[in-house]
Amino acid sequence: xxxxxxxxxxxxxxxxxxxxxxxxxxxxxxxxxxxxxxxxxxxxxxxxxxxxxxxxxxxxxxxxxxxxxxxxxxxxxxxxxxxxxxxxxxxxxxxxxxxxxxxxxxxxxxxxxxxxxxxxxxxxxxxxxxxxxxxxxxxxxxxxxxxxxxxxxxxxxxxxxxxxxxxxxxxxxxxxxxxxxxxxxxxxxxxxxxxxxxxxxxxxxxxxxxxxxxxxxxxxxxxxxxxxxxxxxxxxxxxxxxxxxxxxxxxxxxxxxxxxxxxxxxxxxxxxxxxxxxxxxxxxxxxxxxxxxxxxxxxxxxxxxxxxxxxxxxxxxxxxxxxxxxxxxxxxxxxxxxxxxxxxxxxxxxxxxxxxxxxxxxxxxxxxxxxxxxxxxxxxxxxxxxxxxxxxxxxxxxxxxxxxxxxxxxxxxxxxxxxxxxx
Amino acid sequence: xxxxxxxxxxxxxxxxxxxxxxxxxxxxxxxxxxxxxxxxxxxxxxxxxxxxxxxxxxxxxxxxxxxxxxxxxxxxxxxxxxxxxxxxxxxxxxxxxxxxxxxxxxxxxxxxxxxxxxxxxxxxxxxxxxxxxxxxxxxxxxxxxxxxxxxxxxxxxxxxxxxxxxxxxxxxxxxxxxxxxxxxxxxxxxxxxxxxxxxxxxxxxxxxxxxxxxxxxxxxxxxxxxxxxxxxxxxxxxxxxxxxxxxxxxxxxxxxxxxxxxxxxxxxxxxxxxxxxxxxxxxxxxxxxxxxxxxxxxxxxxxxxxxxxxxxxxxxxxxxxxxxxxxxxxxxxxxxxxxxxxxxxxxxxxxxxxxxxxxxxxxxxxxxxxxxxxxxxxxxxxxxxxxxxxxxxxxxxxxxxxxxxxxxxxxxxxxxxxxxxxx
Numbered sequence: 082x083x084x085x086x087x088x089x090x091x092x093x094x095x096x097x098x099x100x101x102x103x104x105x106x107x108x109x110x111x112x113x114x115x116x117x118x119x120x121x122x123x124x125x126x127x128x129x130x131x132x133x134x135x136x137x138x139x140x141x142x143x144x145x146x147x148x149x150x151x152x153x154x155x156x157x158x159x160x161x162x163x164x165x166x167x168x169x170x171x172x173x174x175x176x177x178x179x180x181x182x183x184x185x186x187x188x189x190x191x192x193x194x195x196x197x198x199x200x201x202x203x204x205x206x207x208x209x210x211x212x213x214x215x216x217x218x219x220x221x222x223x224x225x226x227x228x229x230x231x232x233x234x235x236x237x238x239x240x241x242x243x244x245x246x247x248x249x250x251x252x253x254x255x256x257x258x259x260x261x262x263x264x265x266x267x268x269x270x271x272x273x274x275x276x277x278x279x280x281x282x283x284x285x286x287x288x289x290x291x292x293x294x295x296x297x298x299x300x301x302x303x304x305x306x307x308x309x310x311x312x313x314x315x316x317x318x319x320x321x322x323x324x325x326x327x328x329x330x331x332x333x334x335x336x337x338x339x340x341x342x343x344x345x346x347x348x349x350x351x352x353x354x355x356x357x358x359x360x361x362x363x364x365x366x367x368x369x370x371x372x373x374x375x376x377x378x379x380x381x382x383x384x385x386x387x388x389x390x391x392x393x394x395x396x397x398x399x400x401x402x403x404x405x406x407x408x409x410x411x412x413x414x415x416x417x418x419x420x421x422x423x424x425x426x427x428x429x430x431x432x433x434x435x436x437x438x439x440x441x442x443x444x445x446x447x448x449x450x451x452x453x454x455x456x457x458x459x460x461x462x463x464x465x466x467x468x469x470x471x472x473x474x475x476x477x478x479x480x481x482x483x484x485x486x487x488x489x490x491x492x493x494x495x496x497x498x499x500x501x502x503x504x
Numbered sequence: 505x506x507x508x509x510x511x512x513x514x515x516x517x518x519x520x521x522x523x524x525x526x527x528x529x530x531x532x533x534x535x536x537x538x539x540x541x542x543x544x545x546x547x548x549x550x551x552x553x554x555x556x557x558x559x560x561x562x563x564x565x566x567x568x569x570x571x572x573x574x575x576x577x578x579x580x581x582x583x584x585x586x587x588x589x590x591x592x593x594x595x596x597x598x599x600x601x602x603x604x605x606x607x608x609x610x611x612x613x614x615x616x617x618x619x620x621x622x623x624x625x626x627x628x629x630x631x632x633x634x635x636x637x638x639x640x641x642x643x644x645x646x647x648x649x650x651x652x653x654x655x656x657x658x659x660x661x662x663x664x665x666x667x668x669x670x671x672x673x674x675x676x677x678x679x680x681x682x683x684x685x686x687x688x689x690x691x692x693x694x695x696x697x698x699x700x701x702x703x704x705x706x707x708x709x710x711x712x713x714x715x716x717x718x719x720x721x722x723x724x725x726x727x728x729x730x731x732x733x734x735x736x737x738x739x740x741x742x743x744x745x746x747x748x749x750x751x752x753x754x755x756x757x758x759x760x761x762x763x764x765x766x767x768x769x770x771x772x773x774x775x776x777x778x779x780x781x782x783x784x785x786x787x788x789x790x791x792x793x794x795x796x797x798x799x800x801x802x803x804x805x806x807x808x809x810x811x812x813x814x815x816x817x818x819x820x821x822x823x824x825x826x827x828x829x830x831x832x833x834x835x836x837x838x839x840x841x842x843x844x845x846x847x848x849x850x851x852x853x854x855x856x857x858x859x860x861x862x863x864x865x866x867x868x869x870x871x872x873x874x875x876x877x878x879x880x881x882x883x884x885x886x887x888x889x890x891x892x893x894x895x896x897x898x899x900x901x902x903x904x905x906x907x908x909x910x911x912x913x914x915x916x917x918x919x920x921x922x923x924x925x926x927x
Contacts, residue, residue: 217833217868218829218830219828219829219834219835219836221806222807223806249830252806252829255805255806329829329830330859332831332856332860332862332863333861334861372807376807377805377808377809377812378808380803381642382801383646383675383678383679383892384646384795385800385801386800388819389800389815389816392812406642406752407672412642413642413643435752435760436753437753437755437757438756438760439755441756447642465805472807
């Protein structure tokens with residue numbers, strides 16, 4: 082009964098218990114295992130069915146064959162401007178398109194296809210597309226950050242007003258932080274954008290996120306690196322997050338990205354931009370695109386062994402970002418191996434696994450012992466941002482102990498000398 | 505000018521710029537570094553002052569000398585019931601008391617002192633106190649979980665209706681998860697409670713959190729392990745979180761603890777308990793208090809080296825919980841060392857660093873490769889809970905691959921075979 086001989090795009094009829102369903106077979110989405118099939122019903126809903134519960138099935142009409150990729154790549158050639166905005170494609174869900182009739186995955190759009198699919202884009206700004214790489218974001222490496230930073234530099238040198246970067250969402254916040262440090266005072270906005278749901282789904286956020294990114298990149302006076310994603314406030318509201326203050330906090334929701342320890346920089350509702358603040362000054366555009374991946378992010382947990390730190394130091398790791406508990410603590414038996422690493426010249430920076438709030442090593446004994454050992458508290462800097470920053474500091478020959486705690490791009494809140502507590 | 509010769513408890517007058525302040529010198533709180541001093545003004549507010557901005561200072565009246573500890577320990581002797589509730593003290597901010605007049609830190613309350621300080625407690629339930637240990641929560645180890653679990657078992661055997669555990673907040677959610685597995689079907693509620701601000705501060709949450717914990721432990725019909733902390737909904741509202749679905753998400757706020765991927769079990773406002781659900785069934789009380797700390801929690805990051813996994817396997821680690829990106833991904837070059845670890849009998853479980861939502865390894869190529877290698881997806885289980893569970897599974901000779909993905913205490917949402925997407 083379960084001889085599954087239908088392909089994505091086929092129109093099928095399936096009987097489960099007393100219910101019968103008719104619809105198009107969809108390619109697998111992120112919500113099913115191989116033991117499931119998804120059918121798009123005539124009313125627009127998708128329904129997931131367990132294969133071993135199917136009592137009867139028949140193919141009403143076979144779908145079209147896959148047609149393959151039609152990606153168009155327009156390299157940004159020196160001095161040759163093809164519009165206001167350059168869309169740099171790096172890969173991920175947003176840069177691919179699942180054709181639900183055929184099941185074909187197209188690796189990238191051409192600007193013509195994109196303008197046809199999302200007519201609003203053309204009305205916002207003229208644009209070109211450069212397909213820089215096609216990488217799932219879990220495979221993005223620090224060397225890719227360098228390549229993206231250089232491509233953004235080229236785009237601004239070529240005269241584009243802003244750059245939109247299509248990126249997988251898993252590590253988009255790491256890349257946003259890395260680019261924030263690599264690109265000091267960019268001439269215009271650099272906006273990373275992803276999508277949590279592919280464009281075959283009625284709930285896809287690809288179009289609205291791209292519209293938000295284009296709107297911000299083409300009309301904001303802010304200079305810096307940002308992430309544009311669904312805000313969750315309403316269905317067509319996009320939040321613009323500062324690239325060093327944002328995190329992916331949900332595996333699948335459209336509003337997965339949240340600004341942490343500060344408000345979003347702006348919102349875009351429909352085609353209207355509401356800016357809370359303008360980011361960036363009049364400084365010179367400086368690009369330091371190098372990253373040294375001899376850094377590690379280590380999350381503390383009860384029962385953790387001190388040998389982990391010894392191993393990392395022996396491996397040649399030069400900077401270790403710890404995600405401590407609460408205000409930035411680790412168990413007392415870890416202080417000795419950390420101290421030995423610091424004596425060997427390794428930088429140890431402290432962040433918190435709480436995500437929100439700031440570390441403070443002055444309160445409890447453990448914190449003061451960590452301070453004495455030379456661990457550097459990183460305030461309210463996100464651990465992921467601290468990791469990218471440490472790789473950038475190492476890659477550009479800067480002094481980690483001096484640079485890491487400083488607020489270079491808005492990544493950490495400076496201490497105020499006088500505060501009245503709101504008790 | 506900055507010869508700081510005043511001690512906590514002294515009444516002082518301090519001039520800063522054109523302002524002059526008069527008040528009691530407070531012990532350092534978690535909000536100041538050594539370069540600051542905090543004064544409690546007559547209006548009740550605390551004000552933080554930078555030492556190097558002080559223009560003039562004078563001591564109006566010296567404070568009393570420190571009096572030291574007066575902790576009273578009432579061990580729970582076999583069969584001897586001293587009330588409805590046993591308050592087990594393990595240490596942390598809530599179990600200590602900073603006397604702002606003297607600066608003395610008292611390691612624990614006696615039940616008499618506590619009843620005098622928080623009169624509501626006595627009206628809720630009769631209670632005894634047992635000071636089990638005095639440990640900052642960053643130093644709590646899996647062997648301490650065993651000791652606490654056995655103390656809870658003794659309390660129920662001695663006839664107490666419920667157990668309240670005072671605990672430092674940094675790792676309280678790890679301990680709550682560990683106890684949830686160690687104590688199957690406890691006869692009554694086991695409620696962990698901490699405080700984010702010590703009791704010398706008007707904003708301290710120690711009293712309200714304890715009242716909430718006592719109220720729930722003495723009147724709920726739920727059986728299981730919970731955390732009682734400030735909910736943030738209003739100043740006197742306490743949330744009761746399920747012990748396997750809660751996380752410390754802020755370093756310093758009173759409402760730092762949040763239920764993740766489910767609602768809180770109950771709220772207590774004033775002395776009124778509002779339960780959303782009753783947890784637990786009629787099963788036998790089974791205690792499996794052992795934990796094996798040969799498990800590790802590893803957060804994936806861009807640029808991570810595969811040698812890290814090889815090291816852990818060579819060190820004798822038996823279970824590795826990965827915090828992957830997004831739906832549970834790591835970069836492709838890590839799959840080989842993970843595969844080798846699995847071949848050597850090490851359990852690899854996948855969770856997400858997104859915190860909210862569920863992993864799903866069926867969507868993308870990387871996830872499917874991880875599944876093929878034998879990595880076990882842990883659904884919407886929190887990584888911290890997965891770590892504690894893996895130590896419990898190892899410590900009690902259970903099969904990790906079989907037990908880890910199962911929903912034993914409400915820690916993971918089971919898959920539904922049929923789902924209609926709300927597109």
